[in-house]
Amino acid sequence: MVRHKVARSVVVDAPAKRIFDIIAAPARHSEFDGSGTVRANLFGPDRLERGSEFGMDMKLFGVGYRITNRVVEYEEDRLIAWRHFGSHRWRYELRELSGGGTRVTETFDYSRGLPAFYVLMGMPARNGRSIELTLERLKAAAESEGS
Template sequence: MAEYKVSRSVIVDAPAARVFGLLASPALHPEFDGSGTVRGSLFGPDVLTEGAEFGMDMKMFGLPYRMTNRVVEYEKDRLIAWRHFGPHRWRYELEESPEGGTRVTETFDYSKGVPAFYVLAGIPARNAEGIEQTLVRLKKLAERG
């Protein structure tokens, strides 16, 4: 059975708490988003926690839209995931690396719902590219301090 997930990882030369702080701050999401779709934070807490809702100003294929997300997995400095009305979710796992720094893994999980739709629409491949760029930007942002 297929997993229906797209994941990429990077080692960031920064403590997990610093990386998590970026991920848990919706106002900073446009700074590290590599997909080019996240434009700004509309509402929600300054710092995300389990069950928090936050709204984002988005743009895809030249069309602006707004999205409300809910944090569905949360473990401070280790794990955060959110989803909107769709069944898929965005997940970030942080693990202190034995060599120093933090391994950050971002996953687009589309195993719920109708995975065939995502595949036919080319979403996994497009999201893989976005994840790769996001991790590059997140790494630079976290390492700057």
């Protein structure tokens, strides 16, 4: 059993490269964010790579704030993960399927920080719902760009 991680997957009718291009563009994060917390990209590169830092304008529980993220895992067209000052990570893994399409798995990994705090705040269930919405939006964006 995986502890202190929340993950969901979706199959997208698009090549991994197209999907990865969307995820690796921080200016597009608010477009597919299903949590409603990501407002806008404040600074950083147009395209993320390992070690990139990017700032986001956020809003949680009605309170606005800004956060700086850093890419900590990266494999072109396959894997990207970032974290901020907290130790938890948001991770996207893409795997092209032999029958066509790409399986995209998003994981919120809160095992490195204060897991008990996240559980107490109800974050695993909330993040699970947000990830499902994010993946729906990402799927729609990637599939519409191919038509």
